[in-house]
Amino acid sequence: MKSEVEQKIDKIARGILDDVKSYTAPVLLTPVRSLSNVEFNKIDGYFKIKDSVKKRTLTASTIKTFAQTLRMMALSKDLVKSEDTATKREAYYVSKNWGDARFSEQPESDAVMDDIEAMLGVNREQMGFIPGEHGGSVAGALTVIDEDFETKSELKIDCTKFGSGAYSIPSSVEHLKFETKAKFILAIETQGAFERLNKHKYWQKSNSILIAMSGVPTRACRRFIRKLSDEKKLPVYVFTDGDPYGYGNIYRTLKVGSGNAAHINQYFCVPQAIFLGVTPGDIDAYDLPTHPLKDIDLKKIKDMLKNDPFIKEHKEWQKALQKMAKSKVRVEQQAFAAHGLNMVIDKYLPEKIKNQKSWLP
């Protein structure tokens, strides 16, 4: 049976073939990908793409992009059929054998890939294209079910069994299944904080799944958290540094996505995510050492308050950011070490998880 992606590609290709046969100029329709064609959807909780469509008719001036789009769709179909994958970079190199339709720079092939992604209403990974980046580390009460690419036999990966190490999330996670009795997912900004919690088996004490995002989460990491949370009905608690970057880049991207990739936010955002800490309020509550905010941080806070549709939706975030701007300090995840290396495990996380009033939406 053909996959959804194959069927969609076939349908578009057949339409173009019919146009050509009946001497009609073929047309490709692509949703417009920009902030002007996006809305913050309160019900679903993420940036959604609106109805504007870019119409590309085959003419002398569009012929190259037109051909590139069709060849990229053909490559995607081949990948999906053979269950293989290619990085965006590899797809660019494959085009070097397309004669005049070859791309001269990767941003060109990436843009065509984004257009097809939006056109088909699927995500790039479903098309067989994977990002070339590490997807995050996982430890705790979770069994990941993967399969052997060649024998198709089932592989059960028990994430409680890796000692000080962890399970490294692959670039594409669509094929993974999960077994878990955990009560929640804890998404952690830094590798360092993750390793401390993993070493002391915080996941066992709290019956949870730990995921290190290592900065702004990659697509694979976001998709993994979303899929796991959806399929196993698990809440997602987010634990980052208490600074504009942790709030506005890491948490915001994880929860509602970003503007320029709105057509795929439906797959990659985690609207059920809740911000556990470190909040500006935690600084006093836990007597944490701080660092002064730089001008650029203060500017970022101002921008967020003024322009970010997600922040504008939530009074609690506005208050938290105003408090931070007023106090002019930021705080890090690792600051708890000032009161003993394991305070974060023994006191902070258990208290915060109980005290839902201290969370941010």
Place this chain on the structure above:
Amino acid sequence: MKSEVEQKIDKIARGILDDVKSYTAPVLLTPVRSLSNVEFNKIDGYFKIKDSVKKRTLTASTIKTFAQTLRMMALSKDLVKSEDTATKREAYYVSKNWGDARFSEQPESDAVMDDIEAMLGVNREQMGFIPGEHGGSVAGALTVIDEDFETKSELKIDCTKFGSGAYSIPSSVEHLKFETKAKFILAIETQGAFERLNKHKYWQKSNSILIAMSGVPTRACRRFIRKLSDEKKLPVYVFTDGDPYGYGNIYRTLKVGSGNAAHINQYFCVPQAIFLGVTPGDIDAYDLPTHPLKDIDLKKIKDMLKNDPFIKEHKEWQKALQKMAKSKVRVEQQAFAAHGLNMVIDKYLPEKIKNQKSWLP
């Protein structure tokens, strides 16, 4: 029984106590850490630290650093004793409770940590201090033996069982043991190339262990490769992009270490590493698409030829770099995709591994 680190710390501390008791000004001796105190050791194959020593006597002007050094040593002893770890960042925060001996910026605490590391002749991980960074991904014919931090029971981690995922190397690897029948380790620059080889089980076809370095390898990644190669007598083949960064930063750092951390190169370098590709010679041999070198690349090649003691030691590298400078092009790992996505698995790697003449030292 006390560990080596505990014994060394005790010895220094006792010396200072004796000095104080006998009204002598206590002294700390630290090897000088700079390129001027380094030599490229041809026999061992890495940058070695020479004999210059910095003498720090306790006086009114050195009292703060002196106290900080002692407290940092005490923290290290506590960590080693309790088998716990702290990131460099956490160690900095712990100092916030040291009264006047607190550090005001992390670079200060890092420098003290480096001094102690050099003074004790051990590596920072042995002292209980871990880097806060991801250590690389592993897949293939390897079982990692770790232990449960709490129960001390043995954990066997079979790196053939991660499907499209991988084993994520922890920040500290000193306690790990290995079981393997693999013939070699393949250290790979990009996550993308690693995932392709892993997905198609190249490690099974070639009976090898794949390690993704994701750029310049972290300390944990370098130490993991070194320890695994030493203990299991495995050759290490390195596969990076064919550009000055791949040669001069990734491969050179992995193989011989760096100048400013010479006191720990003995633990972190992999002198047995061999450069498999992509070499400038491969561009013609495999008809690979290239990119023009930038001025900064050409400048880097010049610098390497003129100043890098490792390059100056090896005619083959000089020739390769001169060839690259002349052709003014670089090539990427993923460029093989131009001739079919699996060419790298089916043709390039098998041929290169057979043809040792095409390697670089």
